[in-house]
Amino acid sequence: VTEGTTVSRSQVSTCAVAVDVALLTIREGTLSLLLVEPDAPDLAGSWALPGRRVRDAESLDGAAHRALRELAGVDAPEAHLEQLRTYGAPNRDPHGRVVSVAYIALTPHPPEAESSPAMSARFFAADEVARGAVELAYDHGGIVPDAIERARSKLEYTALATAFVDEPFTLADLRHVYESVWGVELDAANFRRKVVSAEGFVVEAEGMSRPGPGGGRPAKLYRRGTAERLHPAMLRPS
Amino acid sequence: VTEGTTVSRSQVSTCAVAVDVALLTIREGTLSLLLVEPDAPDLAGSWALPGRRVRDAESLDGAAHRALRELAGVDAPEAHLEQLRTYGAPNRDPHGRVVSVAYIALTPHPPEAESSPAMSARFFAADEVARGAVELAYDHGGIVPDAIERARSKLEYTALATAFVDEPFTLADLRHVYESVWGVELDAANFRRKVVSAEGFVVEAEGMSRPGPGGGRPAKLYRRGTAERLHPAMLRPS
DNA sequence: TCAAAAGTGTTCTACTTACACCCATGC
DNA sequence: GCATGGGTGTAAGTAGAACACTTTTGA
Numbered sequence: 001v002t003e004g005t006t007v008s009r010s011q012v013s014t015c016a017v018a019v020d021v022a023l024l025t026i027r028e029g030t031l032s033l034l035l036v037e038p039d040a041p042d043l044a045g046s047w048a049l050p051g052r053r054v055r056d057a058e059s060l061d062g063a064a065h066r067a068l069r070e071l072a073g074v075d076a077p078e079a080h081l082e083q084l085r086t087y088g089a090p091n092r093d094p095h096g097r098v099v100s101v102a103y104i105a106l107t108p109h110p111p112e113a114e115s116s117p118a119m120s121a122r123f124f125a126a127d128e129v130a131r132g133a134v135e136l137a138y139d140h141g142g143i144v145p146d147a148i149e150r151a152r153s154k155l156e157y158t159a160l161a162t163a164f165v166d167e168p169f170t171l172a173d174l175r176h177v178y179e180s181v182w183g184v185e186l187d188a189a190n191f192r193r194k195v196v197s198a199e200g201f202v203v204e205a206e207g208m209s210r211p212g213p214g215g216g217r218p219a220k221l222y223r224r225g226t227a228e229r230l231h232p233a234m235l236r237p238s
Numbered sequence: 239v240t241e242g243t244t245v246s247r248s249q250v251s252t253c254a255v256a257v258d259v260a261l262l263t264i265r266e267g268t269l270s271l272l273l274v275e276p277d278a279p280d281l282a283g284s285w286a287l288p289g290r291r292v293r294d295a296e297s298l299d300g301a302a303h304r305a306l307r308e309l310a311g312v313d314a315p316e317a318h319l320e321q322l323r324t325y326g327a328p329n330r331d332p333h334g335r336v337v338s339v340a341y342i343a344l345t346p347h348p349p350e351a352e353s354s355p356a357m358s359a360r361f362f363a364a365d366e367v368a369r370g371a372v373e374l375a376y377d378h379g380g381i382v383p384d385a386i387e388r389a390r391s392k393l394e395y396t397a398l399a400t401a402f403v404d405e406p407f408t409l410a411d412l413r414h415v416y417e418s419v420w421g422v423e424l425d426a427a428n429f430r431r432k433v434v435s436a437e438g439f440v441v442e443a444e445g446m447s448r449p450g451p452g453g454g455r456p457a458k459l460y461r462r463g464t465a466e467r468l469h470p471a472m473l474r475p476s
Numbered sequence: 477t478c479a480a481a482a483g484t485g486t487t488c489t490a491c492t493t494a495c496a497c498c499c500a501t502g503c
Numbered sequence: 504g505c506a507t508g509g510g511t512g513t514a515a516g517t518a519g520a521a522c523a524c525t526t527t528t529g530a
Contacts, residue, residue: 014252014253014254014255015252015253015255015292016252017252017253017255017326017337054253054326054337056328056335057328058328059326059327059328060324060326060337083323083324085321085323085324086298086321086323086324086339088255088292088297088298088339089297090294090295090296090297097294099255099292099298099337099339101324101326101337170509171509171510172508172509187493187494187495188508188509188510189493189494189495189509189510189511189512190492190493190494192509192510192511193492193511194492209509210501211500211501211502211507211508211509212502212507212508213502213503214501214502214503214506214507214508215500215501215502215503215505215506215507215508216500216501216502216506216507216508216509217499217500217501217507217508217509217510218500218501218508218509219508219509219510220509220510232491235492408482409482409483410481410482425520425521425522426481426482426483427482427483427484427485427521427522428519428520428521430482430483430484431484431519432519447482448528449480449481449482449527449528449529450480450481450529451529451530452479452480452481452528452529452530453478453479453480453481453527453528453529453530454479454480454481454482454527454528454529455480455481455482455483455526455527455528456481456482456527456528457481457482457483458482458483470518473519475520
C-alpha cells in the first residue's frame with residue numbers, strides 16, 4: 001500500500017446501492033404506510049420498506065418504481081415519487097455495506113397490495129410505525145419518521161396534497177388530505193379561500209360531486225393545477 | 239441466467255459511491271461556490287465540485303468532510319453540512335457507474351483554499367456558475383442550481399443563515415447574509431423585529447460591535463440560538 | 477456638525493380566523 | 504321539514520411593509 005496522491009485500493013469501497021420507498025396514502029382518514037416482509041430469513045417477524053438493489057443501467061427513480069411494482073404490486077407511473085435522502089451508515093445492513101437512497105411515494109387510493117401474488121405487503125397507520133409500534137428491519141425505523149415529516153411539511157408549501165386524491169376531486173377531499181396528514185381539523189370556509197387564492201394549486205373542472213347518503217349540497221369539482229410551490233403557503237396551525 | 243425469484247447476478251450493479259460537496263460562503267456580499275479542477279486528465283479545463291469516493295468503513299457525512307479537507311483544505315467540523323440529494327443517472331460519469339451523494343456545506347468566512355498545497359481550488363460567484371458561465375464536469379451543472387436553491391429556500395424557514403456568520407455577530411451581519419443569498423435589499427428595522435421575534439433564532443451576547451470607518455452606532459452582538467426551524471418564517475419578498 | 481448605522485415607534489395594509497348565514501341536496 | 508355538507512359574507516385580531524424619528528458613533 002503506497003501513500004501519496006494515489007489512494008490505496010483497499011480504502012475505496014464499491015458498495016451495493018439500493019432504493020427504499022416509503023409509500024404513503026390515506027386510508028379511512030389515516031395517513032398510512034406500506035410495509036413488506038423482508039427477504040432475508042434472519043429478519044423474519046419484522047417489517048421493512050419495499051426496497052430493491054439498483055441495476056446496472058437503471059436510474060435511481062427507475063429502481064424506486066420497480067421496487068413498488070415488484071414488491072408492492074403498485075404500477076404507478078402517475079404516483080408522486082421523490083427522493084427523501086440517502087442512508088449510508090457503514091453498519092446499517094447486517095449483510096454488508098449497502099447505501100440506500102430512500103424515496104417517498106404518494107398515491108391517491110390505497111393500491112391493492114394484497115391482490116398481488118405471494119406478496120406479504122400491508123398498510124400500517126403511519127403514526128404507529130413512527131412511534132415504534134411495528135418492528136422495522138435495518139435502519140428503516142429512522143427513515144420512516146423522516147418520510148412522514150417530509151410529507152407533512154411539503155403539504156405546506158407545495159401542491160403535493162393533490163397527489164393523495166384522484167381527479168376530479170372536491171375541496172372537501174383535499175381538505176381531508178390535510179386533516180389526515182396533519183392530524184388537525186380545518187375550517188372548511190377558510191380552507192376553500194386559501195386553496196382557490198393560491199394560484200395554480202387547483203383548477204375548476206366540469207360537473208359537480210354527488211352528495212353522500214344523508215344529503216348535502218353538491219360540490220364543485222377540481223383538478224390539479226400547474227403550480228409546484230404554493231403562494232401563499234398553506235401553513236400548519238399551531 | 240435463471241429467471242424466477244432469484245435476480246440474475248448480472249442485473250445487479252455494485253456501483254462506486256461518491257460524495258460531492260457544494261461549499262457555499264459569502265465573499266464581499268456575493269454568494270460564492272468553491273470549485274476544484276477534476277483529477278481526470280480528460281476533464282482538464284473544466285471545474286467540478288470537490289468530491290471523493292466513499293471508503294469502506296466511512297459514513298457519507300464523513301466522506302463529505304474528507305472531501306472538503308483533502309480537496310479544499312477546509313477542515314471545518316463546525317461548518318453546516320447537509321445532504322442535498324443523490325444523483326445516479328447511469329451515464330453521469332464517463333468513467334463508469336458512480337452514484338453521487340451531493341451535499342451542501344455552509345461556512346462563515348471564505349476558507350483559504352488557496353493556501354493549501356497543490357490545490358487548484360477557487361471560489362466563483364454562485365449565480366455565474368448557475369447560469370453556465372463556468373464549464374462544469376460530470377453532471378455538476380445540474381447539481382449547482384439545486385444547491386443554490388436549497389440554500390435560498392432554507393434561509394426562509396430554518397435558522398441556517400447563522401451558519402454563514404462567525405459568532406458573535408450583529409443583526410446587520412445576519413441581514414447581509416439574507417441580502418447576499420437572496421439578492422435583495424431588506425428593511426433593517428423590520429428585519430430586526432422579525433429576527434428577535436422568531437423564538438430561538440438568536441440570543442443576545444455580551445458587548446457591542448465597533449462601528450466601521452465613517453461611524454455609526456455600535457450594534458448589539460448575538461449568537462446562534464437553539465431553534466432549527468423558524469416560527470414565524472422569514473419569507474422571501476416577491 | 478455631518479454622515480452613517482442602530483434601534484424604536486407609528487401607520488397603513490393585507491391576511492388569517494372565527495363564525496354567521498344562505499344554498500342545494502337526501503331522507 | 505330537517506339534517507348535512509357546500510359556499511359566501513363579515514368583523515375582529517394579527518402580522519408585514521414603509522418610513523419617520525431618535526440614538527450613538529467616526530471623521
